[in-house]
Amino acid sequence: MWAKSGLDVTLLARGSHLDAIQTSGLTVKSIYGDSQVKIKAISDPEKMGEIDLVFFATKSWQLEEAIKSVAPHVSSTAMVMGIQNGVESADELAARFPASNVLGATCRIVSYIEAPGVIHHMGVPPTISFGELKGNLSDRVLQLQPQLNLGESLTVEASANIQSDIWQKFIFFAPVSGVGSVTRSPVGEFRKIPETRRLLQAAIEEVHTLSIAQKIPLPIDSVTNTLKFIDSMPVDMTSSMQRDFEDGRLSELEYLSGAVCKMGKRFGVETPANSFIYAALRPQEDKVRARY
Numbered sequence: 028m029w030a031k032s033g034l035d036v037t038l039l040a041r042g043s044h045l046d047a048i049q050t051s052g053l054t055v056k057s058i059y060g061d062s063q064v065k066i067k068a069i070s071d072p073e074k075m076g077e078i079d080l081v082f083f084a085t086k087s088w089q090l091e092e093a094i095k096s097v098a099p100h101v102s103s104t105a106m107v108m109g110i111q112n113g114v115e116s117a118d119e120l121a122a123r124f125p126a127s128n129v130l131g132a133t134c135r136i137v138s139y140i141e142a143p144g145v146i147h148h149m150g151v152p153p154t155i156s157f158g159e160l161k162g163n164l165s166d167r168v169l170q171l172q173p174q175l176n177l178g179e180s181l182t183v184e185a186s187a188n189i190q191s192d193i194w195q196k197f198i199f200f201a202p203v204s205g206v207g208s209v210t211r212s213p214v215g216e217f218r219k220i221p222e223t224r225r226l227l228q229a230a231i232e233e234v235h236t237l238s239i240a241q242k243i244p245l246p247i248d249s250v251t252n253t254l255k256f257i258d259s260m261p262v263d264m265t266s267s268m269q270r271d272f273e274d275g276r277l278s279e280l281e282y283l284s285g286a287v288c289k290m291g292k293r294f295g296v297e298t299p300a301n302s303f304i305y306a307a308l309r310p311q312e313d314k315v316r317a318r319y
């Protein structure tokens with residue numbers, strides 16, 4: 028989308044996806060119409076050239092390797108951001124890039140790689156919020172936002188509190204992904220069974236307590252609002268993590284329920300609901316991980 032709008036974009040890709048993009052361009056099948064764009068795609072980060080912004084869009088468990096391969100070829104002034112679900116990618120980036128170059132980001136979309144070189148955008152108006160991790164609306168963020176914002180096809184918002192935005196997604200996404208993956212049921216089913224709803228609510232409350240322990244400014248009524256939001260979701264909604272479990276792929280468990288448990292230990296917050304979810308899902312996750 029950014030390449031189509033005229034920005035100078037280089038895709039770092041690999042395997043059959045790279046081959047297809049190099050041969051036929053990138054095809055996007057979208058709720059807003061289909062399109063195809065010729066875009067510079069390479070596999071070797073050394074050939075990236077001068078970069079102003081590095082945008083990491085790998086799965087969370089691929090981020091470390093991607094950072095390692097890209098970081099040596101990025102100038103000391105380039106901005107970097109990652110849109111991984113979870114709350115840890117900015118810290119991972121800040122461990123390898125100058126911390127002041129790292130911006131926080133979160134995204135909303137339902138999309139997947141349908142075939143090499145073909146992205147299917149199935150639903151949800153695509154939105155990226157990004158901003159300074161310290162919370163101010165800096166000049167660089169205000170300058171970048173209009174360049175990245177494409178309106179309906181990709182709304183990009185500058186956020187004055189990106190940590191809060193990232194956690195507002197996390198407080199809904201980690202519990203919904205966990206409960207959906209354990210129950211193998213879409214949200215419309217598990218939210219209406221009182222026992223399962225109690226597990227969901229407990230998992231949400233734990234994330235809320237963790238946000239307080241880490242001084243992340245979430246609204247006081249976040250638990251109620253999150254449940255209301257979950258109640259408004261389409262009955263057949265499933266999370267990407269749940270679909271990964273159902274299809275036998277490696278999931279982002281460690282970065283969702285797993286991260287809640289890990290932060291719970293670190294900040295002295297009890298997380299029995301998320302720990303149950305994590306423990307129940309680990310056997311399959313470990314089996315799949317052994318294949319990678």
Ligand SMILES: NC(=O)C1=CN([C@@H]2O[C@H](COP(=O)(O)OP(=O)(O)OC[C@H]3O[C@@H](n4cnc5c(N)ncnc54)[C@H](OP(=O)(O)O)[C@@H]3O)[C@@H](O)[C@H]2O)C=CC1
Pocket residue numbers: 039040041042044084085086087089092093096110111112134135136137138139140267279
């Ligand atoms: N898809 C969605 O609807 C949403 C996704 N997210 C989050 O966005 C992140 C990305 O998700 P998604 O787009 O679905 O993931 P995908 O697996 O569909 O895409 C990631 C791509 O990155 C490639 N990749 C990974 N590591 C490297 C590397 N070192 N060099 C080159 N290419 C690499 C992968 O290649 P390969 O296949 O070879 O590994 C793959 O093509 C996740 O954290 C997800 O939770 C958030 C909101 C919605």
Ligand SMILES: CC(C)(CO)C(=O)C(=O)O
Pocket residue numbers: 112134135136137151200265266267268
């Ligand atoms: C919640 C949703 C569907 C939309 O952003 C998502 O992030 C995912 O399933 O990975």
